[in-house]
Amino acid sequence: MTTNLNTLNSFSSAQKRDFLKQLLAEKSDSLSLSGKPRQWDHKKFLDDAEAAGFLLDNGIPVMEGMSGSHIKRNGREMINLSGINFLGLQQEDQFLEYFCQNTRQYGLATGGSRLTQGVSRPHLLLEQKMNEIWQKDYTLTFGTGALANIGFINAMTSAFGFDASVTIDNQDVIFVLDRDCHWSLWNPLAHRKFGSQVFAFKHNDPSSLEQVLKKIKSSKIIVVFETVYSSDGSVAPVGELIDICERYGALSYVDDANGFMIYGTPNRPFYQEYQALRRATFIMVSFSKAVGIEGGAISGPAEFVKSFEILSGTSLFTATMQPPTAATNLEIIQHLENNPQIMDNYLKRCSKLRETLINLGFHLNDVPSYITSIVIGEDEIAEQVRRDLLEMGYCIPVFRYPAVERGKALIRLMINNKHTESDIDGFVKALKKVRKRYQF
Template sequence: MKSEISTPLIGYMKQLESEGITDIETIAEHLYDHHTRQIGLGLYSNGRYTQSGSDVQTNVISDANTPAKECILWCINHYLGLNRNQKIIDKVCQAVQEYGTGCGTSALSGGMSKLHKQVEQKLKDLVGKESVLLFPTGYTTNMGCLAALPGKNDLVIFDRESHASLIDGVKLSGKKWISFKHNDLEDLDKKLEKYNKKYENIFVVVESAYSMSGDLAPLKEITELKQKHKFLIYVDEAHTFGFYGKNGAGYCNELGITEQVDFIVATLSKATASIGGFVATKAKYIPLLQWRANTYTFQACLPPGDAAAVLGCLEEIENNPQLVESLHENNRYMREKLTHLGFDLGSSQSPIIPVFIEDKDKLLSFNRELFERGIFSVSIFYPVVKLSEGRIRFILSASHTKEQIDKTVDALYQLAIKHEIFDSAIYPVWQ
C-alpha cells in the first residue's frame, strides 16, 4: 500500500477504506507505520507535548530522543492566561483540601456538592437565563443536549463549520438534520422557509465564534429571522464566553440578544481555564435535560478543584477588566501587522487568527520551520477543512507579549517570502 508521506492520517484512513481494506488490525498497522514516518520527518505537530503544561511560552518535546525546545505557544485556548494565575491556583488547592479530588459519581447519583451549585448560580446570574445545568465537559454538554432536545417530529439545521461536539450530538439524537452554508443568512432563511411547516420544531445550531476560521456568527441577524419563522436557536459560546459581553457573559450578551436565544452553551476549559460545560436556558428544560441527556445522567461531575477554578476565573474576569482589554488589544495588534504584510486571514475577527496557505506541502514545511524557530502552532488542512483552505491557526492570549507577537510575525513574514506564499510581484515590504 503506497501513499504520499504528507497525507494526513484521516485522509490515509479514507484512502485505505476506498481500496477495500476494512480489517481493523490491517488499518491500524498501516496507520501506525504512516504516522511513525511522519513523526520522523517532523511533518506534523500533533505528537508534540509541553514539558510543564500549557503557557504562552514553555518547553515543547517532539519525542523522547530529542531535547525540549523553548517555544512561544499559539495553539492553546486559555484566552486570558488564567491557568497560571496564582490566586486561582490557591483556590483550587483549598477546594481539593476541603472537597477531595473527585466526585465519584454523576450529579443525579449524589455527586453534586455545594461548590457545583455555586458554579451554576454564578453562571445563571452572569449569562442571564432562568437556569443553568453544569456538565463535566464542554464536548459532552453539546453532545448530551443536542441528543436530548429534538423530538420525534423535529428538524435540526446547523452551520456547516459547527464543532464536532455539535454534529455528534445532532447525529446521536437520531432525528432529521441538514446543514446550511457557513454564516450564510440567505441559505438559512431559504431552508427555514422550505421546512418550517413540515416539522413541529426546528432547532438552529450555531457557534458565536468558529474555532477554525475565527469569524463571528451573525447572531443578531439570525435571531431576527424569528420574526419570519418559528424556530429555537442553540448557540455555542465556547470561543466567546469569558471575554465578550459584560463581565465575560458572552457574545449574545454583547449583542443584547440573550432573551432571543433559547439555549446558550459554553465550555469552561478556555477563558475560565478549567474543564466542564454548561447550558443556560429556561427552567422548564432542565428536568428534560437531566433525564434525557445521557452525558449528564451517567457521567461523573467535574472534580471540585475544577469547579473552584471556574469560580476563581469568573471572579478575576469581573474584578480585572484589563485582562479582556489586553486580549482584544493583542488581537488587534497582531491582526493589523499580519494584514499590513499581506497575509490572508480570511474573514476572522475573534482572537483566533488563521493564516491561510493553500499548498499543503508548503504549509507543512512552513509549520515545521516555525517550530525550528521556537514558534509552536498546528497546521490544519483537508479533510478537516477544504483543499483550498489550509491554514496555521494562532490563538491569542492576554498573556502574550508584544515582543512574542513581533517575533512570531517576523518569522511568518520571512518564511512567507522563502516559500513564496505572497505573489513575488506584489508582496509588501517589512516596515
C-alpha cells in the first residue's frame, strides 16, 4: 500500500464525512453543467488522485522479499518506517520454522466454518489464551481485526431468526462511539440513523460521553472506543470512560488493536488504563501490530461472543486465519510474555527517539506512547518531505488531509525493533536536512 492510501484508511468518521461532503460539493457543479452525470468515475478518480499526489508516482511499487526494518522496492533497498509489525518477530527463523511445522501438522487452511466442521486446535488454543489474558469467559478469533470489528457491529445490530421460535432482535441497540474510532467501527454503522441510533462523543472526552449518554432513553446502549489511537498516539482515559458506561448501564467495546501486548504491565506507561481495560464488557485485539502476523479476536461474556459465530457474518460467511497463523500468533504472544525485556527495550528506544526529536526542536504529538508523530504542517510540504526522504532511502508514512486536519500534516513514526542505532541516527540526520529545506 502507498503511504497516502494508508492515510485514507485511518480517517475518523467526522473527517470522512467532511471530506466526502466537500468532494461532492466540488464535483456537483461540473456534473450539473454538463447535464449528463457520468455513471462510472473510477478511472477519472484514480487519474485525479495520482495527479494530485495522493498516489505514488508510477503506481504502487513492487516490494521484493519480506516487509521489515528494511525493504526492497523496485529493486532498491531502503529503510522502512512504514511497517505496522514493528517488533519484527515474524521475520525470525524460529517463528518462520514454527509456522512451517504447524502448516505440516494442521494444513494451509481450516477448510470450512467451525459451525460445520469444528474448530481447529490452534484456533482453540489461541482463544483460550485470550480468555486467560483478559479474564473473560469466551473469545472468538477472526481473519483480521477489521473483520472482528465489522462482525461485532453486524451482530449487535442484527435481527435474525432460524425459524419463528429461534430469533434475536438487536435493531434497537444504540451505539455511542468516540468520533475518532477506526473505519472498521464506523463503516458498518453507516446504515443506522445518526442522532437516534448512533451517536459520537468528543475524542477521549469522558464529559462529552456523559452528555451523550444522559440524552439517550434506552437500556440497550454500547459505547465503543479504542485504547491507543494510531494517528496521534493518544491513549483513552479507559477507567473514566468505563466508569461512565457502568453508571449509565451501557456495555463497553474497546478496540485494543494498537496496544495489545505493548502496555499492561506495571513497569510500562498507561498501567492504570490497562488495569481498567479489564472491566470493559468486550475487548478486541488485532494480531497484525505487536504480534506481527495477522488476525483479530473479540473476548467477552460467552452469552454474547458465542452468538457472534452466527450473527457476526464475518465468522460464518468468510475464512478465518490459517491454522499455522493462529499457532504462530499464540507462540509469539507466549514469547513476549516470557521475554518482557523485548517490549521494555522497544519502548525505551521509542522514548529515546522522542527525547532526541524534542531536544532537536521538532513538534511532536502530545502523548508519549510508542507512536511518535512529527508535525509538519502544510500538506504540500509534507508531500515534499516524503519524496525527499524517499530519495534519501527512507520509506515513511505521511498523514495529511483528510486523515488529519488541513495544514496539520504529520509523519507517523513507529520505529522497527530491528532498526539498528545507526539506521535511526541516519534517519534523524535526514530529518534535520529536510527540516532545513522546508522549515517545519
